[in-house]
Amino acid sequence: MINIFVTYRCNLACSYCFARELHAEYPEDLTEADFDRLLEWMERAQLPAAAFIGGEPTLHPLLAYMIERTAEAGISPVLFTNGLFPTELADRLTPVVSNFVVNCNEPSLYTDGQAELLAANLRRIAASGARLTFSKNFSSQYCEYDYLLEACARYGVQSVRYDISRPSISAGNDHFTNDDTRRIISHIVRFVKACEERGVRTGLDCSVRLCDLRIEDRNYLERVSMKFSGVCHPSIDVHPDLSASYCLPMRDISVPDVTAFPSQDAVMWHFAERVRPIRKANVSTDCLECRDFMRRCQGGCMALRRASSPICREPDSDDGAKEEE
Template sequence: MVNILLTDKCVRQCPYCFAGREMARSAAGEFLAWENVVYLADFLQHSGHRRVSLIGGEPTLHPEFADIVLYFLARAFEVTVFTSGILSDARLGEVEKYLGEAPVNRLTYVCNVNDPIETPDTDGADERLGRFLAIAGRWSMLGFNIYRDDFSLGFAFDLIARHDLKRTLRLGIAHPTADGANAFLPVDRIGPAIARLAGFKADFERLAVAPSLDCGFPLCRFSDADLGWLVRLGGRPSFICRPAIDITPDMQVYSCFPLATHGRASLFAFNSLQEVTAHFAAEHTRIRAGRPGIFDDCASCESRSRGVCAGGASCQITLMAEAAS
């Protein structure tokens, strides 16, 4: 996956935000320049890669958001937009006008939503989200970040049913940033959170929604029954933590938000995506040299040695190592 930050500005203040520290770093509210959009398309195509994720901040804040999506589509890329779904009227109008004919199989919005009880609506955000999903629902799936083990998903299933969204729910563990200042799911709460997730099996099955797991879930905290359920619903679970490759508006590149300070470099220093990935894979190896996984028994784990499970996320390991030292 390659994540392109169109801007570091955002419209929300999620308690678990992994990007807050990174966004605070560049206070200028920078937007990715059009010339770099073309450069990135060439760079990725040259690397044999035809999938991009457009992220932020809030990517739809970029004044040329629709243009950028259309450009990548015109270059035969598959495009995923990670958005809050909270758009101004003008931008929503552009989405409807310009992206209303986009191919459903090549454009996806992952609408990251929060539990409205935990993060109450401000400034009509819920209403704006509803308007976005009413227009872009065909292209949209929901994403939810787990930062506590007593979360609810009922509101998400309601949105999926109401707007007839894509039948996938992307689930991520809220990982700690380098300073651990965000709300994140501590290692000892991952097991209970997975158990909580399994408690929503009936809802997933009722709406035929596939649970899609983002990076950092440890295999050992799933029962065989849970794994079977995930696969049966089309979830294709993966327990690996690889460099995601995030590219900033000023063309810096790092592994992912929580590891933004590890091996950060200019994209122009690389000739291909393969070189970038190798650079950050070496960073991950270095991070794991002292501690192979988030649990003590990761060191002797068969699944980890066979490469089936990474032993949790590298950013969690970093935070644990820093806490220990």
């Protein structure tokens, strides 16, 4: 699956968001012409699924059209949203979206009107029988989760994606450092256990440093939490101009045109090779001496360990084609 950032506009201003500052770099939404080109590439590459994300993707005036065309092409559309969109849009999207992934903030972050709109859309999605997943970002300011457990019970949600807040490209957002992670990780484990006790499956969005966990907690998360890992893999975040990045926190590890590659696997391998030197950069002596390093763990988020100067060069526009020759 790839992530299609159809717009970086948003109707919220979450302090932990690592995408918000990219609106200055990509002020324009994904155009219909570029979407057509991207959809043709996704069909050729035989992608099984594509995620529509932002910003807040429902602000894009053509979102429903793009999702419907994606579904018609046999590609499962996933929608990442804050849930604050017109209720009639929910009615149009529920027949075609394969999974609504709704980011649920703590109640104090919503106005009364926003809270009512979110609840109305969640009721509509749940009543339609469409798949509904919650997502939770733990940040230094927002670590509560009881409200999320209550919402899971209220709307019949059986799956939650979670992560600790990651740095933006400038590291100017509210994010956890590797040292912060060591302090918060036991709280995350309690959250996962609370979900499991209620029959709610969990999945970790990105990797964590394994030594931050007690052995028993690590074994537990490896057993019950989907995608739990100490090593990250390319997200393939596609921007509105069809350039693509390894992930948003590592925005500069990018290619100018994702459609220049013959397949999703080719993009994955390209990014994996480009971050190889970064995986081994700025790690502690303890990491270098650890038997799990570079096997099961990369020593924490690479974006937090980046050197001040870029390690990898920006690729030429035909790098993808050259690699496949």
